[in-house]
Structures are given as structure tokens and as C-alpha cells.
Amino acid sequence: MADTLDRHIRGLVGPARTIYEESIKVWGEDRATVLIGRDPAWVATLEKVSRLAVATSPILIVGETGTGKELIARGLFLLSTQYRRAFVSVNCAQYTNEQIMASELFGHRKGSFTGAHSDHAGLFEANEGGLIFLDEIAELSLAAQAMLLRAISEREILPVGATRAKPVNVRIVAATNRDLRALVEQGTFRADLFYRLHQLCVRTPPLRQRGRDWELIAQYHLDRLAKTYHKRKSLAADAVEWLRGYSWPGNVRELTGCIETGFHMSVGDEITLRDIGEALEATVQDDQLRRTASASMPYSSAEYCERISGGEGTFWELIYEPFMARDLNRVQVREVIAHGLALADGSYKRMLRLFGMPDSDYLRFMDFLRHHRLKPPRERVMAARLMDGGSPEAGRRAARAARRGENGQYTQPDREAR
Numbered sequence: 001m002a003d004t005l006d007r008h009i010r011g012l013v014g015p016a017r018t019i020y021e022e023s024i025k026v027w028g029e030d031r032a033t034v035l036i037g038r039d040p041a042w043v044a045t046l047e048k049v050s051r052l053a054v055a056t057s058p059i060l061i062v063g064e065t066g067t068g069k070e071l072i073a074r075g076l077f078l079l080s081t082q083y084r085r086a087f088v089s090v091n092c093a094q095y096t097n098e099q100i101m102a103s104e105l106f107g108h109r110k111g112s113f114t115g116a117h118s119d120h121a122g123l124f125e126a127n128e129g130g131l132i133f134l135d136e137i138a139e140l141s142l143a144a145q146a147m148l149l150r151a152i153s154e155r156e157i158l159p160v161g162a163t164r165a166k167p168v169n170v171r172i173v174a175a176t177n178r179d180l181r182a183l184v185e186q187g188t189f190r191a192d193l194f195y196r197l198h199q200l201c202v203r204t205p206p207l208r209q210r211g212r213d214w215e216l217i218a219q220y221h222l223d224r225l226a227k228t229y230h231k232r233k234s235l236a237a238d239a240v241e242w243l244r245g246y247s248w249p250g251n252v253r254e255l256t257g258c259i260e261t262g263f264h265m266s267v268g269d270e271i272t273l274r275d276i277g278e279a280l281e282a283t284v285q286d287d288q289l290r291r292t293a294s295a296s297m298p299y300s301s302a303e304y305c306e307r308i309s310g311g312e313g314t315f316w317e318l319i320y321e322p323f324m325a326r327d328l329n330r331v332q333v334r335e336v337i338a339h340g341l342a343l344a345d346g347s348y349k350r351m352l353r354l355f356g357m358p359d360s361d362y363l364r365f366m367d368f369l370r371h372h373r374l375k376p377p378r379e380r381v382m383a384a385r386l387m388d389g390g391s392p393e394a395g396r397r398a399a400r401a402a403r404r405g406e407n408g409q410y411t412q413p414d415r416e417a418r
């Protein structure tokens with residue numbers, strides 16, 4: 001079994017081989033960094049990575065989700081000789097609150113806000129001499145972006161509540177799957193930070209543009225699974241045939257998920273199309289539904305939120321009733337909820353007030369969401385937040401609406417509508 005895995009390692013090209021060898025030295029065999037692929041688009045990406053690895057300026061990695069941005073960041077770390085003290089990966093989307101984000105990254109001084117009981121060193125300070133990978137950089141708040149810019153251009157940070165800046169020496173690698181230039185135009189991403197980050201940029205090509213690399217990666221994963229479960233399985237001809245024409249919207253992450261599902265679902269030693277169908281359909285359906293959702297909605301989710309919080313109609317009238325009458329579908333309602341949640345900082349209670357509903361509607365509202373599986377996944381809320389929730393105008397609108405709600409000027413929901 002080990003031999004078949006070795007074959008993949010021996011096949012690693014150029015920088016991928018060095019990355020692998022270094023990763024074993026730093027993290028050990030179990031956490032080796034293996035970058036599979038031979039397509040020219042992928043090889044060109046790796047070569048660019050190896051040239052940029054020596055640079056000390058920040059590097060931006062842009063690419064669709066699941067294309068290997070984090071692996072490339074590890075590659076940049078392993079190929080360089082500087083900033084080797086630590087590799088720290090930070091998902092900027094994990095922070096629900098701006099204050100927490102700023103203090104986690106840049107630290108805070110005791111008493112700078114409620115709950116700041118002592119001085120706290122941020123990630124930048126704690127990982128001096130290392131590489132900080134800022135994943136989903138587009139999710140950083142504008143305040144945190146300003147601090148990051150300072151860390152990059154002045155090489156110093158100002159912890160929350162501090163009066164004096166501290167020098168800091170770290171390497172910054174940022175990643176995003178979003179069009180930062182468009183976000184700059186929308187005003188949710190700082191132009192100066194964008195230009196600073198964009199100078200050295202690596203693009204990870206989508207899997208569908210890497211020829212037959214998907215087959216190599218699939219085989220690598222099958223060999224790994226064989227080693228773990230002591231069972232060798234392969235893709236059946238019908239599956240290979242179908243997958244050759246597939247567009248892999250979730251890229252390598254989707255591919256590995258699909259191989260793993262197929263491995264466990266298949267009865268014999270062949271993974272047929274039926275064994276992987278469900279895993280793929282979920283992505284395809286969701287994607288298609290979402291696209292048709294925005295096409296056929298009478299208003300955008302932002303407009304719905306505005307109409308409800310502006311008192312043009314209650315949530316029950318504008319969303320619940322059309323949903324029950326099948327004029328709005330589940331994905332559409334989920335988008336409105338995601339939007340409302342983004343405006344309400346992720347709190348359902350606050351969102352209810354924003355929508356002008358009395359607190360006594362809370363249980364009915366949550367039951368409705370649960371019963372019809374309308375709770376949006378976290379990433380949708382984050383995405384909605386960037387589309388609108390992050391703008392100052394949206395914030396003001398939300399605050400106005402929340403005040404109206406608290407003053408009790410809402411329309412009583414139609415209780416017959418149940």
C-alpha cells in the first residue's frame with residue numbers, strides 16, 4: 001500500500017517536491033504538504049509561488065473556494081528561509097464582532113473595553129518572526145483593515161486602547177475567493193490595502209481548468225483511503241466518464257469529498273456514478289437553486305429587509321405568506337433571513353426587533369425556520385454581510401429600524417396566518 005502512495009510523492013514536480021520535503025522536516029510525515037498536479041496551469045502557479053517565496057512583501061492568493069489557497073500559503077512558508085518561526089492560519093470570517101477581531105489580531109490593553117481584564121497580545125505580536133495566513137481577507141472589518149495596512153506599511157501595530165505603537169515583524173499572506181476590486185468599488189474594502197496586497201498576487205486556477213489533474217488527485221485520495229481502511233477501491237468507468245465533463249464548482253475540496261463519499265457508499269471495489277451522485281447533486285442543486293432564486297425574486301433580499309424594517313408590511317405578510325403560497329422558495333427566504341441576520345450581527349432576537357416583531361413572536365418565528373429548514377448557513381450570513389450589512393448606510397438603516405421596533409411601532413402580525 002505504501003508503495004502506491006510513494007508513487008505520488010515521486011511524481012511531485014519542481015517546487016512541489018521541495019515543499020513536500022520541507023513539510024516533513026517542519027510538521028512530520030503525518031502532516032506532509034502534498035501538492036498534486038501536472039497541468040501547465042498548475043505548474044505555472046507553483047513556479048510563481050517558488051519565485052515569490054523569497055519576497056518579504058505581503059502576498060495575496062486569489063482563487064475559487066477549494067482550489068488550494070491554504071496549501072499554497074503553506075508552500076510559500078516552506079519554500080522561504082525567512083519568517084520560519086511559525087505558520088499561523090487565521091480565518092477572518094470567524095469573528096462575529098469587530099472589537100474581538102481587532103483585539104485577536106492586534107491585541108488590546110487592559111480596560112480598553114468591557115471584558116478587557118488584562119493586557120492581551122494579538123496574533124501579530126505573539127507570532128513575531130512567523131508567517132500569518134489571513135484567510136478570507138475580504139471579511140476583515142474596515143477598522144481591522146486599517147490596522148493591517150499599518151502593520152504592513154509601517155511595520156507596527158497599535159493594540160486596541162494603546163497609545164503607543166509596537167514594532168512587529170511578520171510575513172503576511174492573505175487569501176480570498178472574492179473579487180476584491182469590486183469590494184473596493186462597493187466601499188467594503190480599503191483601496192490602499194487592496195493595492196498594497198495586490199502587488200504580489202498568485203491565482204490558483206479552478207480545477208476545471210487543470211485538465212486531467214482531477215484524476216491524479218482522485219487517485220491520490222483513493223490510495224490514502226486504501227492505506228487508512230485497508231481496502232482498495234477505484235472509480236468505475238461510468239463515473240470517470242461523467243466526472244470528465246463535470247465543472248467542480250467546489251474544486252479540490254469537492255473532489256476529495258466526492259471520492260470519500262464514493263469510497264464509503266460503494267458496495268464492491270468499484271465506485272459507480274450512483275455512489276457519488278448524491279454528493280455531487282447537493283452542490284449542483286444548491287448552486288442552481290441559488291441562481292434561479294435571485295433571478296425570479298420580485299425584490300432583492302436587501303430590499304425585502306428594508307421593506308419589512310421600514311414598516312411596509314410584516315415579516316409574516318411579506319415573507320411567510322408568499323412562502324406558504326409557494327410564491328417564494330426556500331432558498332429565497334433563506335437569503336432574506338441571511339441578510340436580516342447580517343444586519344442584526346448574527347442574533348435572531350435582534351433580527352426580530354429589526355423586523356418590527358414583538359419578542360413574543362420569537363418562538364413562532366424560530367419554529368417556522370426550523371420546520372421549513374430556513375436557517376441560512378453561516379457563510380451565507382457572512383456573504384450577505386459583505387454585500388450590504390457592512391456598509392455604513394445599512395448600519396444606520398438597521399439602527400433606525402431597531403429603534404422603531406423598540407418603541408413598539410410595529411404592525412401586529414397576522415396570527416391567523418398559521
Ligand SMILES: Nc1ncnc2c1ncn2[C@@H]1O[C@H](COP(=O)(O)OP(=O)(O)O)[C@@H](O)[C@H]1O
Binds near residue numbers: 036063067
Ligand atoms: N493540488 C492539490 N493536491 C492535493 N490536495 C489538494 C490540492 N489542492 C487542494 N487540495 C486539498 O483540497 C482541500 C482544499 O484546499 P484548501 O487549500 O483548503 O483550499 P482553499 O483554501 O482554496 O479553499 C484541502 O484538503 C487540500 O489538502
Ligand SMILES: [Mg+2]
Binds near residue numbers: 066069070135
Ligand atoms: Mg481555505
